[in-house]
Amino acid sequence: MGIEFRDVGKTYPDGTVAVTGFSCTVPSHRTLALVGTSGSGKTTLMRMVNRMVEPTTGSVLIDDRDVLGLDKVELRRSIGYVPQAGGLLPHRRVVDNVATVPVLTGTPKRAAREAARGLLELVGLDPALGSRYPAQLSGGQQQRVAVARALAADPNVLLMDEPFGAVDPIVRRGLQDQLLQLQAELGKTIVLVTHDIDEAFRLGDEVVVLKTGGIVAQTGTPQQIMADPADDFVRDFIGSDRAERSLRTVAVDGRSLVVDGDGRPVGVLEG
Amino acid sequence: MTLFGDALAWITDGAHWGGAGGIDHRILQHLLVTFAAVALAALLALPLGLLIGHTGRGRLVVVALAGAVRAVPTLGLLTLLGLALGIGIEAPLLALVALAFPSLLAGAYAGIEAADRGAVDAARALGMSEWQLLTRVEVPLGADVIVGGIRAATLQVVATATLAAYISDTGLGRYLFAGLKSRDYVQMLAGALLVAALALLLDLTMAALQRASRPTTRKVPA
């Protein structure tokens, strides 16, 4: 069960190879973070799940069913999708944005709007914001709406395409916390694309580090990757050498203070 | 469809060429009136447009003027001036100048406006005078838009010059009105085809000119 990438590859008609021979399984209720620089094929891989891109080799399966055998539109409606910044429908009020998929699948508008207001609360927004247009919200609020919209049809699978990439670090942190809390309650199967390794480590149960051309540099839990980077590429990508990653403890007034490579304190060691 | 054949035969008939009312004479007349009107209008509109574009003052007036003139029926302008000035060439010429003016003005102003503000700012910071800024940065960068304005004006003038034959014995439009009056559809169609061909050729020429004046952006290898 879950999502399975079975030896998938994607070569575009112009000969560009985006992904080659990628295999990976995301168990149900877990989060897979695909992380890499631009051109690493991470977005291509995620888009194969809802057939926004179709693999040229191999197959993608959701709960053991090949997505290529499913109706494209039906498939997409059954999967929650959180786009990058700017993916809300600018001409629809916030409630109607959230109610999009339920309305598409035939839920009466009133009921869908009612449910949408509840979802706004779930993602930490004032339901009164529902009657605004997306452009009247801040970037962080817009991405909360995007998350609410993705959850509206109660899908089992969520795809997230650099969902918090365009907001400032403090807001991003808040959005990540919110997502972790939601995930603890809802237990969706999530494929998340990001170029931010810290985000991948925070949100992913499993992380795939990709190199240019969709080549897997390393797959593992955040702990495994941090503890044992596979090669120099991964070491460089996760920033093992960066000062804020090389922590050590110093004793100050009888307590163990954790400091980074530059000697700046980051916390206190407990126990 | 035989009408088209007849019209082509009418055009290629040697008897309709040469002399005061000949096709060649009328084509020349049509072109001369067009160029004269565009040139006269340009003399006034281009400097004004450049000034507005450079200073940024009065742009609302330009936009409003260009919009308003589109709404004026050209035939009304022609007939009014025709009544006021009589049968000569003055009335159509004045009407054509008035029609060409807004397009030229808008083109000149938009051309300057289109020049990359960053480049203009940098040039000012380098110490260029306002005049140097206009002639060496803004005009070269906006040249194709300015020529685009001239193209639009020419297109409009060459079309309206056809209507001018209604109030004055000028240009190719005469064949249309003469044919209309004598119910000679062949002559009328021949006139229509001549005007259409002339306008097309002129516009294609102007389009080529516009392409040629597009600023070449040289890419510096990294």
Next chain:
Amino acid sequence: MTWVQANRDYVLDMLLQHVRLSVPAILISVLVAVLLGRIAWRWPRAGTVVLGTASLLYSVPALPLLIVIPVLLGIPLRSGLTLVVALAVYGTALLAGTAADAFRSVDERVREAAEAMGYSRAGLFWRVDLPLAVPVLLSGVRVITVSTVSLVTIGALVGIPSLGNLLTDGFQRDIRAEIVTGVVATMLLAVALDGLLVATGRLVTPWRGNVATGVTT
């Protein structure tokens, strides 16, 4: 003013004729131009041909077009249909490029997200692309509306009645008041239709203009 008072019925009749000729021409232009613009947007290579032909057609002056169309379609020169077709060709030629631009103006991120959420092809067109193309499209429709209303007057030269009759009749009978009335009435009609378009535009794009109000974080 005395001329207008003495000829009120005539002016109103010509105004009505003018509306009857210009409104269908504008509506046909919009429909055909949106179709062509969509084609040009969807298939850029075919689009180059379509838009190139349109701009070529646009450079043919209206009066010759008016004379060629009856020969091509086999309809009488003095019929209102001739003028409507000529103006529709003209309006389409002018608007097709703008229509293609209008579809191009739709944010690709929005289209992608909508597609990923499961909009069908038709749904994407009617509920996402078309509404979001309205602002740019409308700017083009305003231009062709004004130019079409003004161009209807030349029909009077070949005997298709409109406010243009006030121009030709006034010229032939040397009545300046009649010409001025014709010019002013034509312009007022253009302004009125333009105002109607602007108002409709505001009504169908409520999300614009509200943007600046009440942003909170």
